[in-house]
Amino acid sequence: MSPIKLGILQLPSDYELAYEDVSFENIYDGVELKGWWIPSSRYDYLYHKAVIFSHSYGDNRERMPIETLKLAKRLSSQGYHVFMYDFRASGESGGRFTTIGRKEKTDLLSAIHYVKEDKGIHEIALIGWSMGAATSIIVGSESDDVKAVIADSPFADLESYTSEAFAYWTGLPNSVGKYMIRVADNIFIDMNLSEVKPYIAAQRYENKGLMLIHSTKDGAISYKQSELIFSHAPSAELWITKKGGHIRNYKHQKEIYEDRIIEFLNKYIEQDYMFQPL
Template sequence: MHVLIIFRQEKVMNLLLNISLAFLFFMILITAISIYVGYQVMNPMRLAISQLPSEYHLEYEEITFYNNSDSVELKGWWIPSTRRDFITQKAVIFSHSYGDNRQSMPIETLKLAKRLSSEGFHVFMYDFRNSGESGGRFTTIGRKEKTDLLSAIHFVKHEKGIHEIGLIGWSMGASTSIIVGSESPNVRAVIADSPFADLETYTKESFTYWTGLPNQVSKYMVQVAENVFIDLNLSDVKPYIAARRYENKGLMLIHSTKDGAISYKQSELIYNNAPNAEIWITKKGGHIRNYNHQKDKYEERIIEFLNKYMYGDFMFTPISKMTWS
């Protein structure tokens, strides 16, 4: 009987040991996957620039400037206004989406730049860090990209002498533009196409969409990735909070109900937090493809919006406007 008891105790101990080892192995595996996924997210494949402004019959200047916070080398194009009947003091800065660059996006950014140039706007297109031809090792989905955009504004103001500045961005670039627009006194108007409202919440809610992994492990995996990659601080990127500071400048949100990557509800959350904003919900396209489906209307609406806020001292009247089309 005594031997039998010892034998049973050994079986129980072995079972507990095996369970502990299996759990340890599982945690090591999940941690390793978390680090791998975090590294992949911060290192999207770089897309090459395949077209130049000259192919759209635009004059342009190749620009190299540096991030004012960490000296990362950034590349861009300065496209002057083609209007010759007056000297313009207005510039619009383009900020591209995650994994793309100033030219390689699902829409023809150079076509849009040409239209803005013909309407009297200078256009500055640049690559975020770790994108296109810019330097930098990691993409941080808004945290450090914010300083890239602030540095672009500094370049436009101090090197080109332009003080009337508007921002337009898509996806990550849209969210970054909202945050920067709320902080920079030089920005008069922001157009945000398909932004996320809160990177931390959005990442956890869309975890399966982007990784294919079960949503139940998202919280742990995100925490591991943030601890390993200190530049990946999701809680720092909250455009819906930045939107609360838009009392005396313009904010225009554009989003499609067909967007499978970032729900248009994200733009609605930003809109509901902004004291002065308008939102255009479209029924065509997908993620950052609104321009492809209604180019003329898209151009006219953003030009009208920019002109409202970028003609010197404007008469400010708070607005709250939502349209669907």
């Protein structure tokens, strides 16, 4: 299954950001992935920390209900390099099917590999929205290279969520959805919805940061999904907002959102930098 690919309309240069077009392979199955490397705009120091963005289902690195590039600009100004990429079957990346987290996990692991091996960055954080948020939680629990994860509007368990939310997305009864999901699992072997369980992954966050953000007005994924994840995490922060809808928290409170996530990141990412003579 795969949504219609959306084109990219804006570039980092539209936000006065330097950037590099990046093409890299999924190190597990060879799918070609595309992205942008946006270096820190702090030229007084050489920073060794990066944040990797993971977009929502049906969107791409730039096309979301929020200004991802505006957020990238603020992080860049704080000394963070930013890596934005398209999941498989999205944006400019290759691949025919979206698997709502299972294969996307390997896309994100490959993005981490690129940032570590090609850019030499070892202080890595993840931020994701919806599907990207759920994927970031799972990957962050498995990768020793990830120090902190910010998950905006994630689902807690893909199998149960798709059954419960089928009517929301299609207008058809949930009973039909349960049948369709069984069919999809049988036809599309790579789906395996039962493997995508962020609330289980959250149990492994003893020594790294996890911040959950969700709106009470989210009609696509209930904020109770984030509460469930939070209840299983030994150490996490939960920010429940009262503005916006699904993945629109940043849209309605940009400065507060930026300040809170930067404060969170700075607690877990070492401020490793070297003075750069001008």
